Amino acid sequence: MGERTARDAAGRGQRGRWRCHGGLPGAGNAPPGVDPEAFSWFQAVDADRSGYISVKELKQALLNSNWSTFNDETCLLMINMFDKTRSGRIDVYGFSALLRFIHQWKNLFQQYDRDQSGSISFSELQQAFSQMGYNLSPQFSQLLLARYAQRSSNPSIQLDRFIQICMQLQSTTDAFREKDTGLVGNVRLSYEDFLTMVVTRMM
DSSP: OOOOOGGGOOOOOOOOEEOOTTOOOOOOSOOTTSOHHHHHHHHHHOTTOSSSEEHHHHHHHEEOTTSOBOOHHHHHHHHHHHOTTSSSEEOHHHHHHHHHHHHHHHHHHHHHOTTOSSSBOHHHHHHHHHHHTOOOOHHHHHHHHHHHSOSSSSOOBOHHHHHHHHHHHHHHHHHHHHHOTTOSSOOOOOHHHHHHHHHHHHO
């Protein structure tokens, strides 16, 4: 079974927490093809009224379950994913798509957060990888926890880091499969090929 992406995961649930100064405005006249609720959120998050959402505005608006803001790297990854003009910002259409993207990832996050603690533990991360179709060792999951979890006696992953890890893992796996044409699970790469794969997929 292949990797289960956010786009493949249908489901209903609450969107991530949003912090909006001054409350949520009315939907007004939403542009064609944009959900009125998404347009309301766009207006609330667009603090400078530029008609675009920047990484900074997105970061200030998105919250994890522990009320920490989303990290810069995840916000940048998501902005770049929906930034069709490569301007470093997204318009209302890109934001509407980003909302659906976050909604779908949060549904997955809540599915794997079996104890409903609001974060993903080591065992939950291992199980999530397995169910997504990744055959990864416990040592690799421990490495991710050491890199991305907040320091504590019982480290765990918040929603923003879960999205970041899964996006980068999916992107790197896609790059690996382009080289692994025989689907044997091993490839031979030159140093420059490896660097090219990292630069094009991770940055």
